[in-house]
Amino acid sequence: MSFMVANYVSANYGWLKAPDGCTAQVTLKPGKNQDGYMTNEDILSQLKVVAALVKEIYPDNNHYFIYDNATTHLKRPDGSLSVRCTPKEESTVFGxxxxxxxxxxxxxxxxxxxxxxxxxxxxxxxxxxxxxxxxxxxxxxxxxxxxxxxxxxxxxxxxxxxxxxxxxxxxxxxxxxxxxxxxxxxxxNVESNLEILARSLGVQVIFLPKYHCELNFIEQCWGYAKRLYRLNPESSREDVLEKNTLEALDAVPLVSMRR
Incomplete structure (x- = not known):
């Protein structure tokens, strides 16, 4: 069994959550005959939600969203300029x-x-x-x-x-x-789909360098949550897996995120 959580977090405020409890968190069960994995379209949809949310909660702030250098994040519009496999001579089949x-x-x-x-x-x-x-x-x-x-x-x-x-x-x-x-x-200078959408939403996107060092604060969140999760008794039930995962993430204190 696998359970995936995609969410936004700040070292200043912790997990993004509106006063009414609304979040941009997305959960899914990856794998065959399940939810699959997050696609670029899923990530774009999530950005629309989070952009509206941060503007509502922090209307006076400038908003920057940091993503790692994953292919799913960097996807560019269909048909974008690319030199990969570009032929030297004229071609009737190249696209x-x-x-x-x-x-x-x-x-x-x-x-x-x-x-x-x-x-x-x-x-x-x-x-x-x-x-x-x-x-x-x-x-x-x-x-x-x-x-x-x-x-x-x-x-x-x-x-x-x-x-x-x-x-x-x-x-x-x-x-x-x-x-x-x-x-x-x-x-x-071909922009990614994320950058194009972010600009239209009035927010900005920053990509971490390729193969960047993992010593960023998000690792503190995952590490703390995994430690708490492993304190639970083992279970083969999907509902227990989901419950324990979400509770472990919610329990990560702000002070640990900042270490």
Whole structure:
């Protein structure tokens, strides 16, 4: 059995909770034939709830939400610029993989489909990455990195498309076509879905560095709660698992969060 809790906590105020007891806490039972795992859409929905809640409780504060560097948090809009698997030459089949959805708009687990990548920009001007459908030569094909870079005045003669597994040797910035494109501002500055939504809600999102040290205060919360949970008698009942987990989390004192 597994039980997952997603919530918001502050070292100043503790677990986020309105005077009437309302919270942004989400619980689920992950796994096959259960609730699954939290998706990016779930996280976006939770942000909408928490943004409204903090504005109600702390209307005079600026609100920043800190997330770790998880793929689920960093997901970008479908079709966002990406150099991964970008071909050197023209291609009729290149696109970015997105989750396939059913007729009701729900994601079909494990199934993907392709869509055209969004246009880039160069010197402040739009730069289409695909030939127009009525172009006599390209006819809707992806232009390929070689042509895209040539349109920017970048010489690529003799340059390989990609360093092995895109593991370029630092501090190289022009060792391969993918690395050059990767360092372009329009490829670098693609915002995540969380950042876009947060801005529309009047709050801000900060992502912790990748592989960040675990010595942040949230670990104090989990550690204290796990210690309390393990004091309970073992049980195979789901309702007991849920009850003991939530009670252990609620019992974490503010002073322990701040240590």
């Amino acid at each position: 970015v993989d997105i989750s396939k959805r059913d007729s009701e708009g729900s994601i079909i687990p494990g199934e993907k489909q392709q869509m055209a990548m969004h246009g880039a920009s160069f010197n402040g001007e739009p730069q289409p990455l695909y030939f127009p459908p009525d172009d006599g030569i390209g006819m809707g094909k992806f232009k390929g990195m070689e042509r895209i870079l040539a349109e920017q005045g970048i010489e690529t003669t003799g340059l390989k498309a990609e360093c092995k597994k895109f593991k370029c040797t630092p501090p190289q910035r022009d060792c391969c076509m993918q690395r050059i494109l990767y360092n372009e501002p329009d490829f670098q």
